[in-house]
Amino acid sequence: xxxxxxxxxxxxxxxxxxxxxxxxxxxxxxxxxxxxxxxxxxxxxxxxxxxxxxxxxxxxxxxxxxxxxxxxxxxxxxxxxxxxxxxxxxxxxxxxxxxxxxxxxxxxxxxxxxxx
Amino acid sequence: xxxxxxxxxxxxxxxxxxxxxxxxxxxxxxxxxxxxxxxxxxxxxxxxxxxxxxxxxxxxxxxxxxxxxxxxxxxxxxxxxxxxxxxxxxxxxxxxxxxxxxxxxxxxx
Numbered sequence: 001x002x003x004x005x006x007x008x009x010x011x012x013x014x015x016x017x018x019x020x021x022x023x024x025x026x027x028x029x030x031x032x033x034x035x036x037x038x039x040x041x042x043x044x045x046x047x048x049x050x051x052x053x054x055x056x057x058x059x060x061x062x063x064x065x066x067x068x069x070x071x072x073x074x075x076x077x078x079x080x081x082x083x084x085x086x087x088x089x090x091x092x093x094x095x096x097x098x099x100x101x102x103x104x105x106x107x108x109x110x111x112x113x114x115x116x
Numbered sequence: 117x118x119x120x121x122x123x124x125x126x127x128x129x130x131x132x133x134x135x136x137x138x139x140x141x142x143x144x145x146x147x148x149x150x151x152x153x154x155x156x157x158x159x160x161x162x163x164x165x166x167x168x169x170x171x172x173x174x175x176x177x178x179x180x181x182x183x184x185x186x187x188x189x190x191x192x193x194x195x196x197x198x199x200x201x202x203x204x205x206x207x208x209x210x211x212x213x214x215x216x217x218x219x220x221x222x223x224x225x
Contacts, residue, residue, distance in 0.1 A: 043203070056211070056212050104150075
């Protein structure tokens with residue numbers, strides 16, 4: 001498809017389990033972002049990749065969260081020892097380059113994570 | 117103080133009316149500003165960008181007040197399809213966009 005693709009669209013897991021969320025950005029987009037959105041809140045920044053490297057990971061809440069983008073395209077957000085408070089929609093976005101003067105991030109439909 | 121603050125609403129608007137709401141930001145270094153629209157249970161999408169004092173796109177007008185550090189969005193002749201959450205996004209240096217909590221608008225017939 002032409003847009004940002006995220007899988008799974010829904011994930012239900014138990015407290016303490018490990019979870020991986022995948023993002024396939026728009027082809028040719030070098031910048032990739034992960035956000036987290038809770039009900040009634042705006043998207044909360046987690047991490048930003050420029051190519052393969054994490055250019056800014058200041059939004060990751062703690063060391064249970066980790067993200068990779070080994071080949072500069074697909075990215076995986078990994079959450080260890082999940083907690084109920086991790087329940088949210090995890091949004092991935094990409095942009096053509098790291099220059100956000102146009103401000104246009106293209107978002108995927110999100111992965112809804114529910115931790116029981 | 118939060119980086120970006122928005123009245124969560126909802127703003128209940130009769131169809132055809134005008135509605136306006138503000139977004140305040142704390143980082144005086146912010147240079148670019150964006151409004152995103154998010155429909156219920158959908159992803160955010162860029163509505164408009166603001167680089168100087170304001171921008172107008174059809175029924176939508178954004179105005180920036182740098183002295184008071186707020187940006188407003190005005191919607192004229194509201195349509196039922198304008199019902200959504202509007203997210204304010206100021207951009208300072210770097211490529212991290214910080215989203216506001218959003219303002220919910222409900223247009224009613």
